[in-house]
Amino acid sequence: MTELSQEQKDQFWRDGVLVVEDAVTQKELNDLRAVFAEWVEESRGHNNDYGETLDGRARFDLQPGHTAQKPGLRRVQSPEEVSEVYENVMRNARTVDVCAELIGPAIKFHHGKVNSKLPGSATQVKFHQDFTFQPLTNNDLITALLFVDDVTLENGPLEVVPGTHKGPLYSLWHNGKFTGAVADEVFEKHKANIMRCTGKAGSVCLMHSSLLHGSAPNLSDQSRTLYIATYYAVDAIELSPNALPSKFTHELVRGEPSGRVRCSSYEMELPEVPKDTSFFAQQEEAEG
């Protein structure tokens, strides 16, 4: 079955971004929300990041200022490893068929995470391109950001700069430090063209991995939770350590193995795997 119209496919390749509605069923959406609500409840009993992923880093990332009364659970790393609901969506949801239509037919899972901005949350994401965090031999890599809540202009939506996936790969290193963000001059150059990606819960924002993007704090009283899963073409091979390795990394989720590698030509600095729980800490440390 064809998931996308030719117009939608053209839009994705032209802009580097496309929002598709009804990417999961209502039941999948309800289940994703219920599991996340349980994790928020559990976080009230912790003062520091907790849990453990495959590489020994914490799974649950608490934003500075988190308290039992006002929980600030901002990230769950590899939620598929600890929830069958997330595992099932990662592998079986309509999102995966849509990604296969764009960069497939054969695609693999790269990594997954939940990024949450609870109401009034100060968490922001500085502008970056995902590809420079996770280079592969070719850039057929899609970040699929599933809206677990309605995403509005007020609750810290993803902000993208359409078309930048066709331009340069910008450095995330500044003064000898991996900051996880592009230089201020790069942001200044592009900020007039920022587009905010909003939509109702259950929609997915498909983003080309070379697209410049970030997001602002959530100043509203509505949460903004995203389940983010990344998929790549079967003939792309990773060129640096995966920053969120999971037991499902490299799982073929659609199509057949190809036994081939495809390379495009580009140059960039290698990324640095975060020492703390996630890239939020890398971006914050860089602020000094």
Ligand SMILES: O=C(O)CCC(=O)C(=O)O
């Ligand atoms: O949570 C967001 O708003 C953006 C997420 C993002 O850019 C990322 O995790 O790479």
